[in-house]
Amino acid sequence: MHSLFVRNYVFCAPHNLVVEYSLCSVLRYLAYTHNPTILSMRELNDQELRRREELQLLIQRGVNPYPYSFDRTHSSLQILEQFCDDAPEQLANVAVAGRIMALRRMGKASFCHIQDASGRIQIYLRTGDVPNYDDFKLYDIGDIIGVRGFVFRTKMGEITVHAQELTLLCKSLSPIPIAKEAHDEAGNTILYDAFADKELRYRQRYKDLIVNPHVRDIFIKRSTIIRAMRQFFDERGWLEVETPILQPLYGGALARPFTTYHNALDTTLYLRIADELYLKRLIVGGFEGVYEISKNFRNEGMDRTHNPEFTMMEIYVAYKDVFWMMGMVEQLLEYIAVTALGSTEIVLGSSPHTTAISLRPPFRRLTLFDSIYEYTGEDIRALDTSALHAVAKKLHVDIDAQAPAAKVIDEIFTTKVQPHLVQPTYITDYPLALSPLAKKHRTHEGLTERFELFINGQECANAYSELNDPIDQRQRLEEQARFRAAGDDEAMVIDEDFLHALEIGMPPTAGLGMGIDRLVMLLTNQESIRDVLLFPQMKRLG
RNA sequence: GACCCCGUAGCUCAGAGGUAGAGCAUUUGACUUUUAAUCAAAGGGCCGAUGGUUCGAUCCCAUCCGGGGUCACCA
Helix, strand or coil: CHHHHEEEEEEECCCCCEEEEEEECCCCCECCCCCCCCECCCCCCHHHHHHHHHHHHHHHCCCCCCCCCCCCCCCHHHHHHHCCCCCHHHHCCEEEEEEEEEEEEECCEEEEEEEECCEEEEEEEEECCECCHHHHCCCCCCCEEEEEEEEEECCCCCEEEEEEEEEEEECCCCCCCCCEEEECCCCCEEEECCCCCHHHHHHCHHHHHHHCHHHHHHHHHHHHHHHHHHHHHHHCCCEECCCCCEECCCCCCCCCCEEEEECCCCEEEEECCCCHHHHHHHHHCCCCEEEEEEEEECCCCCECCECCEEEEEEEEEECCCHHHHHHHHHHHHHHHHHHHHCCCEEEEEECCEEEEEECCCCCEEEEHHHHHHHHHCCCCCCCCHHHHHHHHHHCCCCCCCCCCHHHHHHHHHHHHHHHHCCCCEEEECCEHHHCCCECECCCCCCEECEEEEEECCEEEEEEEEECCCHHHHHHHHHHHHHHHHCCCCCCCCCCHHHHHHHHHCCCCEEEEEEEHHHHHHHHHCCCCHHHCCCCCCCCCCC
């Protein structure tokens, strides 16, 4: 019976050191690491065992596999840019470092490619030229090395560092996915066997970033986009602020929150669903332009465009209204596109199904009712609730028979108009009932001063002339409270302190929210939010 | 939450009711300018998990886990 649970492994280490150990299914795994007696919870595959063996050999040869630093003189890109065939002596003594990504051994000489943050460069190693060439035989793809040497161009024409010193900077104990690169005649890079399993890519993003260069590019671009946005705001004198993530009351959006608990305060706290109410308090407090780029959390479904935590930018500017905001957003998007992409013209999708989009201002402006008339032929601005339901039915818009008028309008718009809004389009003049924090329209009864910006059929931004009439605001929140009491758990809760702030007095203010993740999706041509989040939310394993 | 598709070697993928296949990666040997290096040989798998049908299941069925997609919900 005992033998059922024990598998014997004999492991031949170098220098006649024989290590024998058992793998017991009760304890699960016994791993050979620096110390062969250490227990590991994970069974090691043959490649991992072999790498540990190589590690031991290197240590026995006096090599420190995890040294403390390495002085580089150049990045791989700098070498490629600076090399000059007529004057190779200018790069006669360079030091580069990076991860071994490809390895071609030819006995007494070897080529490898190392990868650093700027790209890849080829290394040439030759016995005699590198004192520790024998150690190199124990290096693997995935190891990080430092190389000192001179730069030359090979027979095949590739700029290469001829190594004279070789230093192991980190021994990799687990293999990275191998994706071979080739280049066609046009100079395009072809990837063979690319690391493509989405689950593994998201869960082990570090491997994804090592192996898939275009993934790095997306996140570099994301950073550029956010930096450009900050620059744009900072240049205009608006202040970046930080407001609470943990909130005793949540507000500013219609959404279900995450709930948590603070032990010392003995109280329930919520993770914020929006920054809005705190940022408006700051406008009350006398700041005249504040913005925040921050994580919001909504306890809702996940799909291609929703992650439970996501990044939102909100900005509030005093003495401005929603019409001013439309102009500002046009400038902002143009600035970001030019800074991050070099152009206002973007192409979405992949050949042959592409969509060209221009972010060049001005954007089209259309009222909600006009847009519905344009795309359905139905003029619904004067209709009552039952007539609206009749129109919805005629348009084959599926809607709950009990839905209020505003909900019917919203549904008609979402299904019949929104998909057509491919080029940047401002939709304005939303019904009051859909906009509990927006100021009443100055000329149209029952509407608010609000716009949403649509690009490629998706909402990209949402803005109001902010409601600063505390009595009106209280009535609107009380209505939300009634919805809530009637079972709508996404309706807003009454925030007395926010209402008190408005009673102190908030100047006329324009406010804007813009989803950063979706903006990045748009500007990097990604169809899933998970591809613009470094670590998207995933289900827990096992 | 509903429906559809997927889960096989480190990676990318074939496969078939009867002892598991390829390329790359890995190991051994050859090779001092290669580049998807090449040539020769070898090792590597609880075929996502559990149960059922069957003489026999990785394959068929059910349930579960994980992923992708569509829809619903949600800005």
